[in-house]
Amino acid sequence: MTPNLPYPALYASHGGIWVATAEETRAVSRGEAIRLAADTPVILLNASLIGQRLGHPELNGLDLLELFAFLRPARFMVPTPKGLARATGLPIPESDADVAGFLRDAAAALLAIPGGDWPEREGAWNALQSLFRLRWPWAPALSPQVAKPGQAERWLFAKLPEWEERPPRPAPRTITLPDTDVAERLSRLTGSGAERRQGQRDYAAAAAGAFAPRAVRDSPNLILAEAGTGIGKTLGYLAPASLWAERAEGPVWVSTFTKALQRQLAAEGERLFPDPAQRKAKIVTRKGRENYLCLLNLEDALQGGFAGRAAILAQLVARWAAYSADGDMIGGDLPGWLPTLFRRNGSTALTDRRGECIYAGCPHYRKCFIERAARASAEADIVIANHALVMVNAARGRESATRPTRYVFDEGHHLFDAADAMFSAALTGQEAIEIRRWVTGPESGSRGRRRGLAARLSDVASYDEEGGLAIAEAVDAARALPSDGWLQRLNEGEPFGPVEALLAAVRGLVYARDTNGSADAGYGLETELAEPDGALVEAAGPAGAALDALVRPLVKLGRRLEAVLADAPDWMDGPARARIEGAIASLGWRTETVGAWLALIARIGGPADPEYVDWLAVDRVEGREYDVGLHRHWLDPSKPFARTVLEPAHGAVITSATLRAGGDWDVAQARSGAVHLLRPAQLFSAASPFDYPGQAEVLIVTDVKRGDLPALANAYARLVVAAEGGTLGLFTAIRRLRAVHARIADRLAREGLPLLAQHVDPIDTGTLVDIFRDDPRTSLLGTDALRDGVDVPGHSLRLVVMEGVPWPKPSVLHAARRLAGGGTAYDDRIVRARLAQAFGRLIRRADDRGAFVLLSSATPSRLLDAFPPGTPVRRVALDEAVDRVRLSLAGRLRHEAPANA
Structure with a gap:
């Protein structure tokens, strides 16, 4: 039976604040909304975000996201009214003013789930009893809906399966891949009805060179491959990689820099292994241990180690752990928005961030998510990892006997920075206190199981x-x-x-x-x-x-x-x-x-x-x-990377759409570590098949004065309105991002254009991108993480705006590398790479169309070759830029010759 909820619902956006009861929906002031939330349990959607918009960050209530996490563990929902409507099967509210009333209907729909076919029923009753004792706001409304089971429920730690110990995997066989077999595997992956793309076939043939038998000790068969956006490089390297793994009976590690690409690779696995059970065995995602739920930490939290809101989070995480595919709390099937609802109260304490694992001394060792992932990867054909984990494992991993011999480094332009972080040292107070705690254990009076x-x-x-x-x-x-x-x-x-x-x-x-x-x-x-x-x-x-x-x-x-x-x-x-x-x-x-x-x-x-x-x-x-x-x-972190990772390997592909964006092949070889190997790398490049002159243009705005914050904010607002949303705004400084957001968010809301911002909204970056992708009228402001890690094809991203030329930040380290790398030429290479990566967010498929706007009148002409050849580049005033954005995105842009750039 669907309950009749007595609670009001509260919704706040940059366009206003509304409260809905069973009788009416009305607009309220900020002060009235805060008083209502303090005196009465109110239904909310993302309490952290609503609290921030009200200027009351500690706001709590009946958060529908928490209710969804309890009822649908290990399932994702875009945390917006639109996403909630899809999850509940209700009509999407037509305006912000309709959302508050919709939230009451959505709450009733969610509370009705236990009365129907509910796959996640097991464990719910016991968890709810604990949540009732913790005074979880939803517990009174949910308790009548969740019936006590007829037989005792298994506790989480009894329910989780145990991994099995297996004998060491034999070394991979020595084989050669015929070109015809690689081409045939690629055809199978792309599908019989797919268009034949010669660039992709050439790329796959080049990547296959990394899987040939190694001829020189301590020097792998290294392929440096630049493949423009749209070539299809993911399937291009998966074709020879999967074929070699199958015939040589050895694993190929595919390493990425961003979690978005890891998810994309996992999705492409359906082409390799359509059967889910086979795919789970053959393709495994590996991350650092700090990403996975630690069962011992969770048990401690459930038994009183956590208090208050953190204890509620532990119960919701336990619900998720019982249904999770891999126990990955960062980028896995735990919704990224869940920990942010608890304002960092406890989520990091549920993973092993201090390196305190006691391995087989742990009572949950045989059920450990981390150990299960490690053993699964030893038997897999394709292991999806990240640059940091590959380097950590190579430098100090426990799995030396099963270390991979073949790698593919996608997003290879990030290898230099990943190696820089991995092979550095810092004697700081924070680092030293962690070593002290690891050795001595808990200080007197401290809590937890340290x-x-x-x-x-x-x-x-x-x-x-x-x-x-x-x-x-x-x-x-x-x-x-x-x-x-x-x-x-x-x-x-x-x-x-x-x-x-x-x-x-x-x-x-x-x-x-x-x-x-x-x-x-x-x-x-x-x-x-x-x-x-x-x-x-x-x-x-x-x-x-x-x-x-x-x-x-x-x-x-x-x-x-x-x-x-x-x-x-x-x-x-x-x-x-x-x-x-x-x-x-x-x-x-x-x-x-x-x-x-x-x-x-x-x-x-x-x-x-x-x-x-x-x-x-x-x-x-x-x-x-x-x-x-x-x-x-x-000074050159590619040197320890080459010695630690590349030299022991037999073959590696380092690939990216912008591998040479900062210069020529000499630069790519230097930053990848290829110059430190005995055997030279094989070089391959394929241009993007996209029609950049017809699909995009670059506009350099000449009348926004540097340092003029009101003018900068005005430019962003006008451009977003002209594009009707769908804008990715990129900043080089968090302070300016926040200042611009504060000036334009309400203005855009009055136009019906939602605005999200990294470092402003209390939402993790991955979820921000999910919301941005889901709503074509939403815009998103961010910094470097969004410049490099956003994959939003289609109409949701049609305009990229950068506040200025992304010059490298002055620092002692940069000054030393600049001196060694050619001075101004070194800076220019960095800027070209950043411009190319930012522009690469705009056109992701053949039917994309958009504009790239740079708000910097002093942009040097020498940097403009960062953009794809033929892309129109025009220096214009802001008024003209706004007009061109409006016209181009309406499909009426005339393809005229670029003005003098």
Whole structure:
């Protein structure tokens, strides 16, 4: 029976605020809406977003998204009125004023789900009893609808299946792929009725070269392949990859940079393996362990480790875990909007972000999502991963015996930046306190299940006396690292311990050397690690001694654990061995980290190493300090990438639509690491088949003055209105993004054009893109993540607007690389690549049409070759740009010759 809800519904947009009851819908003021929500349970859709629009961020109520997450775990819904209408089968509300009344109808429709055929019924009753005790607002309305089951429900941890241990997979066979077989596999993937695309066939044939037998040790068959948008490179490399995996009986790892491409690859898997069961076995998505739900952390949360709203989140996540395909909380089948509803209360604590996994010592080890994914990938044909995970596994992975020999790096233009992050080192307060917690365990009075070395390895300590002594020495030495409250002590000039004293000296020197007023402006500060003052040199010695005292017992403990494995005591069964192997890997990672810190400290007052760039930094957000420390990056991070990842491989494809966007093949080879290999890479390029002169144009607006915020906001608003939404606005600074959003959101709402913004709306980036894709009248503002990771074909994205030329941000690291890379030419390569990537968001298929607008009168002509050949480029005033956008998107643009650019 559908309940008769007594609750009012509240909806707020940039166009107004409305409240609906059973009798009427009326517009209300912001103050009245806040008072109503404080006094009465109200039905909401995305309480976080509504609260922000009301200026009341702590707003809570009967959130329909939470109700949907309980009733339909592991299912996604676009978190908008339109998405909710589709999920409930109700008519889409015609205007914002109709939404509040619609929310009441949608609530009734959702609450009626338990009365029908409900696949997710198991576990609901028990979860609801817990949620009732936690005072979840929906529990009273939902309880009469969810009947008590006739027999006891299985608890989540009893329901999850166990993974099975399998023997090691044999090494891949040595085979050669005939060109005709690759072409035939490609034809099968594209379909018999598909148009024959020669560029795609040539691309597949070139990619097949990576799967030939390796001829030179420590040098793979490397293919650098640039394929313009529309070539069909995904199926182009999957054709030889899947054929080799099938015949050689080995895995191919396909690595991406964005989660959007990972999802696209998983979808393309249906072409390879139409049968779902076979596809699940043959194609596996792997991510870093911090992406997966940790069952031990979840159990702790369900048994009282969480309180308040975080405890409600834990119950909803438990509902999801029982139906999840893979336990992936970041980009998997957990709706990205769910954690944001709880304002970071607990979601990160449900994953293993601190590297504290106890492996086989965990009671849920045999059901662990992370371990299941690792074992599934060992048996898969295609493993979809990301650049960071590939590098981590190659550098310090536990699966050395099953390390892949063939890779495809899609979005290859991001490899340089991914390697830069992976192979860097940072001795900062935040990093040091994490090492301390990992070694010592919980500080006195802290909550949670955090466990130190002694607790994780207690049985080893009791068996091996030397190992026990090493643990005790490490715990004692780790107390010299920063502890809770370290940043406040630095601000008060009272550091505690040698490492905090070093960080205090770093902070003092960074502020002393500020030359451009950044300290007053509230931005982060940095300075080269050169000519250190006396205070920093004096602090370096004791800090180095303290770190050396820590690294020695860690190294000793690692050796003792290896000896325990070799001795194989009576108590060591398979799970115990796995736990110790995991501990050895974790110790190796921490030992490597502390070793890098020691090298950084040795640099203070010593000679510079030309391989590295070292600097000191105070990290701040809007004037608030959150970290202080020393940093070291490789001048050329493609060198460790080539040594760690490429050299052990037998073959690799590095591909992108913009692999050379910043220059020629020499640049592509340098940034991919190809120049560090003994054998030269094979080069391939294929131009996009799209008709860019007929489908797009570039407009450079000449009369929006740089730094004039009102003029910038006016330009964005007029262009969005001219395009009737469907606009992706890109910014190089978060402050300007927020300022423009604040000025234009209400203005656009009056035109019936919704506006979303990264760093403004409390919604994760993936969900923002989903909402943008779902509504052609919606526009989206964002920064770098949207420039590189948005795939929105069709009418939903028809205009891209950039606030200005995306020059690289000045920094110590950039200055060093600029000096080594040719000065201005280095900057130009970066800008060309960014312009090409941003323009690439616009035309995604043959029937797309749109305009690219750059709000910068001073755009150098030398940079305009970043756009595809033949694309019209015009310098125009804002009025003309608005007119051309309006005409072009109405399909009436005259294809005239470009004006002087």
